[in-house]
Amino acid sequence: MYETLITLIIIISTIIVYLAMYLLYRRFPLPLFLPILTTTVLIIAFLQFAGIAYEAYMTGGQWFNRLLGPAVVAFAYPLYQQRKVILKNLQPITAGVLTGLVTGIVTVLLFAKWPFVPEQMLYSLIPKSLTTPVAIEVSDAIGGSPSLTAAFVIIAGMTGAIFGPFLFKWFRIDSTLGAGIAMGSASHAIGTSKAFEYGPLAGSLSSLSMTLSAIIGPIVCILLF
Amino acid sequence: MTLLAGIIQIGILYIFYLAGSKLTELLHLPIPGSITGMLLLLTALSLKLMKPNWIQHGAKFLNAILPLLLVPATIGVMNYPGLFSGKGLYIFFTVIASTAITIIVAGKISQYAEKITSKKKVEDECMKHLSH
Incomplete structure (x- = not known):
């Protein structure tokens, strides 16, 4: 009874904090006010302040x-709705996803393949642009730490959701197709949830890119490492 | 009524998720069950085995609350305070830089490929008209 109550409190307060942050974002649509970022920061601050462990929070969380599983399955609906545009653009989609995948890996090697970075850390970084469940499995398979990888995946997702709009502006990525593919290839589901703000086409392209990366990514990573 | 329909539709999506997970497990697929489930649903929709309006409301709802669903997993970074100080910061910025470069490259390349292919299509159309 007591545990159920705690679980309910955690669920309801997470929803309330999120709703408040969502309204704040609607009022001030600044990248730094992205609900997933503000909600996460507020809840982490509260947990730290109250001395509550992540594992305890997760009884409700x-x-x-x-x-999340059914939510990923649900991406099939916008994908199906946009199938005509997607089929017409298969070439740019494949080109974007493949270069995105390679760029993600090459830049990690460039920045982190140094003697002062432990090997396990390097291998944990490599699958960071894949969606969490895939990234964890790849990390485990190539000699990384799955829980570290999970943290990197989140940072990669947040980077896309927060800085994506700036990067699009600075580097003149102005087509819906370019933006959607970039988000899905680099920032998986967090990027996709941001891409849906640009409309259903950008969102679908993002979820498609995320899916293609999730299918091709493990094969590429496991063959290379 | 819509609430009930929404709950039933989320149930259908959940069944696809479970089926996808089972299939992944049985066939030892290198992709997670949720992605397999999505591909199953996409196939069912394409083959007209499923009608889009059987899952439409549930799918739209889950899509709308996706950032909320991602919050608890995201809070997990609190277990790695080392990433936000000292040596960990180098790794932290590596992830940010690598992701940013990936966004630029993937975005630019796909945009460029889009322009080439649409140009080619227009040219092909022109050629067709000319040859007639």
């Missing part, structure tokens, strides 16, 4: 995780 795991219920959100359980809906």
Whole structure:
């Protein structure tokens, strides 16, 4: 009874904080006010302040995780709706996803293949642009640490959601196609949730790129490392 | 009524997720169950085995609350305070820089490829008209 109550409190307060942050973002649509960022920062600050461990928070938090599976399945609907545009643009989509995949790996090697970076750290970084469940498995297979990888995946996702709009402006990525593919290839589901702000086409292209990366990524990573 | 329909539709999506997970496990696929489930649903929709409006509301709802669903997993970074100080900062910025470069390259390349292919299509159309 007591545990159920705690679980309910965690779930309800997470929803309330998120709703408040969502309204704030609607009022001030600045990248730094992205609801997933502000909600996460607020809850982490509260947990740290109250001395509550992540594992304790997850007694309630795991219920959100359980809906992540069906939420990924649900991407099939916008993909199906946009199938004509997608089929017409298969070449640019494949080109973008493949270069994105290679760039993600090459830049990690460039920045982190140094004697002062432990090997396990390097291998944990490599799958960071894949969606969490895939990234964890790849990390484990190539000799990384799955939990570290999970943290890197989140940082990669946040980077896309926060800095993506600036990068699009600075580097003149002005087509819906370019933006959607970039988000999905580099920043998986967090990037995709941001891409849907640009409209259903950008969102679908992003989820498609995320899916293609999730399918091709493990093969590339495991063959290379 | 829509609430009930929404819950049933999320149930259908959940069944596809479970089926996808089972298939991944049985065939030892290198992709997660959720992605397999999505491909199953996409196939069912394409083959007209499923009607889009059987899952439309549930899918739209889950899509709308996706950032909220990602919050608890994201809070997990609190277990790695080392990433935000000292040597860890180097790794932290590596992830940010690598992601930013990936966004620029993937975005630019696909935009460029889009221009080439659409140009080619227009040219092909012109050629067709000329040859007639």
